[in-house]
Amino acid sequence: MYHRFDAIIVGAGGAGLMAAAQFASEGDVAVVSKLYPTRSHTGAAQGGISAALGNLEEDHWIWHMFDTVKGGDYLVDQDAAEVLSREAIDAVYELEHMGLPFNRTPDGKIDQRRFGGHTRNYGEAAVRRACYAADRTGHMILQTLYQQGIKNQVRYFNEVMMVDLLMTDDGVCNGIIGLDIQTGEIHIFHAKAVLLATGGFGRVFKVTSNALALTGDACAILFRRGLPLEDMEFFQFHPTGINKLGILLSEACRGEGGIIRNGKGERFMERYAPTLLDLAPRDMVSRSIHQEIRAGNGVDGQDYVHLDLTHLPAEVIEQKLPDISEFVRTYMGLDPITDLVPIQPTAHYAMGGIPTDVEGRVTVDGDNTVVPGLYAAGEVACVSVHGANRLGTNSLVDLVVFGRRAGKHMLEFMRQNDHQPLDPEPDYRARAEIDTLMSNETEENGADIREELQVHMMDDAGVFRTAEGLQRLQSKLAELKDRFSRVGVRDKGTTMNMDLMETLELGYLLDVSEAVVAGALAREESRGGHFREDFPERDDANWLRHTLAYKTSGGIEMGSKPVVITRFEPKERTY
Amino acid sequence: MQVQFRIERFNPDQDTKPWFGEYTVEVEPTDRVLDALNLIKWHQDGTLTFRRSCAHGICGSDAMRINGRNRLACKELIRDYGDKITIEPMLGFRVIKDLVVDMEDFFASYRTLQPYLINDEPAGVGRERPQSPEEREVFDDTTKCIMCGACTTACPITWTNEDFLGPAAIVNAHRFIYDSRDQGANERLEVLNSKSGVWRCRTIFNCTEACPRGIQVTRAIEQIKRTLLTGDNNPD
Known part of the structure; x- marks a missing residue:
């Protein structure tokens, strides 16, 4: 079946839906997703979305930018990190205005909490920067953006999987091919502009926090077409996955005061990161855990350690970490209020992906030559704001900031360009x-x-x-x-x-x-x-x-x- | 341990009516029911079909009937079921194939109640709409919904009455009606007061029992009934 739209967005997670929201009053746009709406993995993000609102203590976007650059071990493109940390503030307010139910301070502002690697005054101490909705911040972002799509009457193609990208001989993107899972039918989507927002590829690893759907589809399709992938060697292992299952226990556990202990009960992060301790960036904490295990300090000599929340007040655990507590109870049969929780690092996030500029345009070489009509945003993309290691909460910031920028740029592109003709047999x-x-x-x-x-x-x-x-x-x-x-x-x-x-x-x-x-x-x-x-x-x-x-x-x-x-x-x- | 699965199968390309397939699978007691379904699909019968994605109870893809109760397959452990497990699709929706059901009507009901924040007043640049922690707490429970369909298809009213919007749609209306920032309560309450609305509910509590997120669904519906009767927009 042939379809013609001004813009096609592939993927209905945070980046795709934030981009779709930019077409509220103009443009014929469709969202194509291999899942049903609201099943995207943005919904699994727990802890928060950082923005230097300064609602509880002094904070500045440039501190956020510095933390992002340092957290990424200086491989971050600093022009992109500046965009991320500056526009995070406005993006969070935009989400709130759309209805996102953030937790609140006593005076009615968005509440903020500490998160790994986020500091005040260039590394002095942890700062309250992560805006959150209990421990289901991603769920609320996904729901809120999907709700905006309903309000704006966005057209969805559910359970349609992208299987090819269409380009002219001159290298202009002019659509995608979709496989309708429900019917087996092939759809030709002819468009002026395409946004790829299909998420990560954690399923290349055995133990992962990623959904079964996260198989790197768009990355692989572009790669096969001769387009490059950037910094693919950088993959984040999150320190606190449930042992063997890989299900994520948010860094918010440590943001609220949780401690990681080895088999001897030692708070070993004192030796690896004396200032930030358990709130050091994820790459360091995950490596430290593995070093402890290699040194024979795993629990009972095995390849896991413990997350200790038992010293936290029960009401903090119940009220600020309710979903995580339920995961521990459901999958481990343990109670985080009284029991130590077995954890091991879990494959979590691809820092690398499809190279883009700060407008979300896909680029193909070291000079940032753009593919006209092709965009990418979210985990599938590499802007690069995360460099060699992403800070906690910055994935959600990335989604909304660069999803929004890509959507706005596509709208402009679509106004100024016509549909490029398709090959006679594009599928x-x-x-x-x-x-x-x-x-x-x-x-x-x-x-x-x-x-x-x-x-x-x-x-x-x-x-x-x-x-x-x-x-x-x-x-x-x-x-x-x-x-x-x-x-x-x-x-x-x-x-x-x-x-x-x-x-x-x-x-x-x-x-x-x-x-x-x-x-x-x-x-x-x-x-x-x-x-x-x-x-x-x-x-x-x-x-x-x-x-x-x-x-x-x-x-x-x-x-x-x-x-x-x-x-x-x-x-x-x-x- | 060895577990015997009876799974309801239906492929519209070849079957005229559903049938049960039987599979024996070797699993750990701490494995999820979803893990067992994957093992069957991957190593015994590649045609077995079910939706799944996050595998830890947050995306809402894999709601199905497990030993007669609506559950998410990824949130149920084998050890809580023993060595015989029966799996069927959710009741009341058209079966597309095996455990996959057509959820279009379910989402259409959800859309009927304008599930988005309605507030035409400008929010102001560079700041949030204020809301106290107490105001936020009022609708906290219903923000947890993942739209898996477990509550709606557990409700006997929805099996016999196509017009009833069902618990999930009402839960999502509740989430906005009691949000202090929202101004669309009256429009939603009007729909909920109609014959497709809350008065169809007979407080059977099946929805509450079925919700994998622990939402007090029946309580939410009762709060809306009370608001309709008293005009008081405070649920407690």
């Missing part, structure tokens, strides 16, 4: 890929390949990496890709064929993993979330630059892009 590539998967013999089972991929990525591209492990992983990926070519979809039907969906997703996971491993092998230094045991120091002389990975017929080629430095010169990063 041929997508049909060929699907036909192959549907007609293949079921010689190999996709689930087996996915499980192996996740185990090996966790082992060799997780918190600690070495050249040896990454090379081993490269060979493994080659083997898995070969086996994937013999996977056939077992469900041969057209209605709600989620076997086909999962098989397409596996193809995306494999391609995205290749980009992660190529970046991790190339970057011979340790910075933020990327730690190479064979190169344990940060190396600004050689590696104060972004990587760009290109998929070519001869394998993956690495390019690079300079880091934008405006206000803060790189310094040693201690907390």
